[in-house]
Amino acid sequence: MKDQNHGPEDPQGPQGPRSDGSGAPDGSLDEEALRALLRGAVSDLEPDPEALEHIRRAVPARRSRRRQALVGAAAAVLLGGTAVPALYHAATTGGVADDRSTNTASSQRAQQSAPEQHTGGGSGVGGGAGRESMSGGKHKDSGAPGHEKSENRTDGPSGTTSSPDPDNTSTMAATSPSCDRDQLGQGTAKVGQPDKDGRIYGSFRVVNTSDEACTVEGGGTVSATAQGTTQSSRISVVDHTTGDAATGLPDPATAPREVILKPGQAYSVQFAWIPAAGGAGGCSTGGGGTPSPGDSGGGSPSPGTSTSAGTSSKAADTAATEVLGIGGSKPTGEDPGTPQPTGSVQLTHVPEVGEPAAASATIPGACAGTIYRTGALGADS
Amino acid sequence: MAAGTTVDHLTETYRAHYRSLLGLAALLLDDTASCEDVVQEAFIRVHSARNRVRDPEKTLAYLRQTVVNLSRSALRRRILGLKLLSKPMPDMASAEEGAYDLLERDQLITAMRGLQRRQREVLVLRYFADMTEAQVAQTLGISLGSVKAYGSRGIAALRVAMEAPA
Numbered sequence: 447m448k449d450q451n452h453g454p455e456d457p458q459g460p461q462g463p464r465s466d467g468s469g470a471p472d473g474s475l476d477e478e479a480l481r482a483l484l485r486g487a488v489s490d491l492e493p494d495p496e497a498l499e500h501i502r503r504a505v506p507a508r509r510s511r512r513r514q515a516l517v518g519a520a521a522a523v524l525l526g527g528t529a530v531p532a533l534y535h536a537a538t539t540g541g542v543a544d545d546r547s548t549n550t551a552s553s554q555r556a557q558q559s560a561p562e563q564h565t566g567g568g569s570g571v572g573g574g575a576g577r578e579s580m581s582g583g584k585h586k587d588s589g590a591p592g593h594e595k596s597e598n599r600t601d602g603p604s605g606t607t608s609s610p611d612p613d614n615t616s617t618m619a620a621t622s623p624s625c626d627r628d629q630l631g632q633g634t635a636k637v638g639q640p641d642k643d644g645r646i647y648g649s650f651r652v653v654n655t656s657d658e659a660c661t662v663e664g665g666g667t668v669s670a671t672a673q674g675t676t677q678s679s680r681i682s683v684v685d686h687t688t689g690d691a692a693t694g695l696p697d698p699a700t701a702p703r704e705v706i707l708k709p710g711q712a713y714s715v716q717f718a719w720i721p722a723a724g725g726a727g728g729c730s731t732g733g734g735g736t737p738s739p740g741d742s743g744g745g746s747p748s749p750g751t752s753t754s755a756g757t758s759s760k761a762a763d764t765a766a767t768e769v770l771g772i773g774g775s776k777p778t779g780e781d782p783g784t785p786q787p788t789g790s791v792q793l794t795h796v797p798e799v800g801e802p803a804a805a806s807a808t809i810p811g812a813c814a815g816t817i818y819r820t821g822a823l824g825a826d827s
Numbered sequence: 828m829a830a831g832t833t834v835d836h837l838t839e840t841y842r843a844h845y846r847s848l849l850g851l852a853a854l855l856l857d858d859t860a861s862c863e864d865v866v867q868e869a870f871i872r873v874h875s876a877r878n879r880v881r882d883p884e885k886t887l888a889y890l891r892q893t894v895v896n897l898s899r900s901a902l903r904r905r906i907l908g909l910k911l912l913s914k915p916m917p918d919m920a921s922a923e924e925g926a927y928d929l930l931e932r933d934q935l936i937t938a939m940r941g942l943q944r945r946q947r948e949v950l951v952l953r954y955f956a957d958m959t960e961a962q963v964a965q966t967l968g969i970s971l972g973s974v975k976a977y978g979s980r981g982i983a984a985l986r987v988a989m990e991a992p993a
Binding site: 475477480481483484485486487488489491492493494497498500501502504505508509 | 837838841845846849850853854862863866867870871872874875927933935936950951954955957982985986989990
């Protein structure tokens with residue numbers, strides 16, 4: 447090793463630029479010497495000539511990706527389940543209630559793997575589909591090409607500038623997560639039976655599928671999409687707080703700040719659907735309808751609601767409803783083209799680290815109400 | 828805000844800060860191959876959130892904060908990986924070029940990497956990024972007293988490492 451603290455620097459040495467003031471005359475390392483040493487050590491570093499161009503391409507892509515995560519998840523579900531009428535619905539109502547104000551999505555999304563995702567940014571959805579939410583890619587091809595195309599221009603402003611910044615209130619203070627998005631998978635969702643007041647509890651579960659332990663710091667997003675006759679304006683997603691209506695959720699005071707996942711372990715995000723008024727999912731109108739042919743619920747009627755006969759196939763499932771995302775699996779139990787005669791709410795969980803969505807769940811017979819959600823919790827099994 | 832405005836601002840902040848942030852990342856990370864990725868990711872994140880780039884002063888603070896966070900995350904992942912799986916170091920061949928190559932052989936860098944992470948962070952933010960102790964405390968989320976303690980211990984440890992015959 448070279449001695450930077452004594453005597454003149456080796457003139458042809460690799461650390462040429464650090465020769466100024468790199469050491470105090472007496473060899474001790476004082477603060478000023480350290481300052482000079484630190485600067486000198488990295489003064490030769492040259493930015494990648496492509497860096498600015500890369501960032502310039504990636505920024506609008508990242509912005510639109512955020513919106514796509516919401517719009518995409520919504521549209522995938524809608525196309526899978528309710529096709530055009532619901533799509534119109536989503537398009538006109540905004541479709542998504544989100545709890546973004548309470549998380550640090552931007553500082554957490556698309557971790558270290560993000561640069562790879564963005565290097566191909568110019569190719570937009572087509573090239574990125576493999577890394578993006580399967581739900582997004584799927585419906586983009588089949589659904590509303592014009593709309594999505596404009597969203598996905600990575601070199602242009604169209605469709606990206608009018609959106610409110612979803613991260614207005616987030617801070618950079620949160621520490622970065624350790625779990626990369628591609629370490630998380632096997633996302634599942636459970637939706638329980640409604641109680642006598644129509645409250646439904648459920649949870650998402652996401653597994654560390656990598657062979658390394660990693661840390662999940664933050665609960666990601668839970669976004670709600672209105673389906674069928676449900677109006678998104680009547681659905682909201684909020685963080686569960688002590689003393690709120692979702693008494694069945696764990697006390698947030700005891701929630702961990704981070705969850706460390708060994709390989710194979712999972713974290714969970716629990717949620718509660720609290721209908722706005724008088725049970726029946728807040729629905730004011732009953733609905734008939736025939737059970738969906740693709741019904742995976744075994745024909746069990748949705749209990750406790752006036753719309754049970756025609757509610758979605760998920761009505762009485764207590765097991766995982768569907769798995770979207772990482773493995774590219776299609777929504778199961780959905781029967782494309784079968785209109786849902788009544789309203790329901792689709793919940794989609796995106797891990798803190800970013801898209802794609804890890805899992806989705808359907809709350810049947812939900813018309814108006816509030817979804818309370820927890821942060822990331824340890825999941826025992 | 829028009830996108831064009833943002834892009835111009837992006838170029839501006841890139842010119843003003845990219846190089847110094849690259850240095851920050853290089854000093855914090857023990858994996859020089861990731862420096863560019865970390866800094867670019869920081870730019871992308873900060874500039875994707877438009878409200879973060881309105882105040883130039885804060886833009887730099889956000890960028891630095893993000894670089895620190897991302898560096899720490901990468902560090903931690905590597906530590907975990909090494910401890911749990913005794914994995915070999917990531918392929919360093921990609922880093923073996925030019926300035927990064929030199930960095931790998933730099934005595935100061937080597938000594939810095941021997942420090943505790945917190946000590947290294949404090950020294951880098953304090954003396955490379957020229958933050959005040961209060962700013963360092965805020966950035967790292969630790970107390971002012973801790974900043975002072977990590978700083979003085981870090982310098983002492985560095986002094987020992989640097990003066991030891993290499």
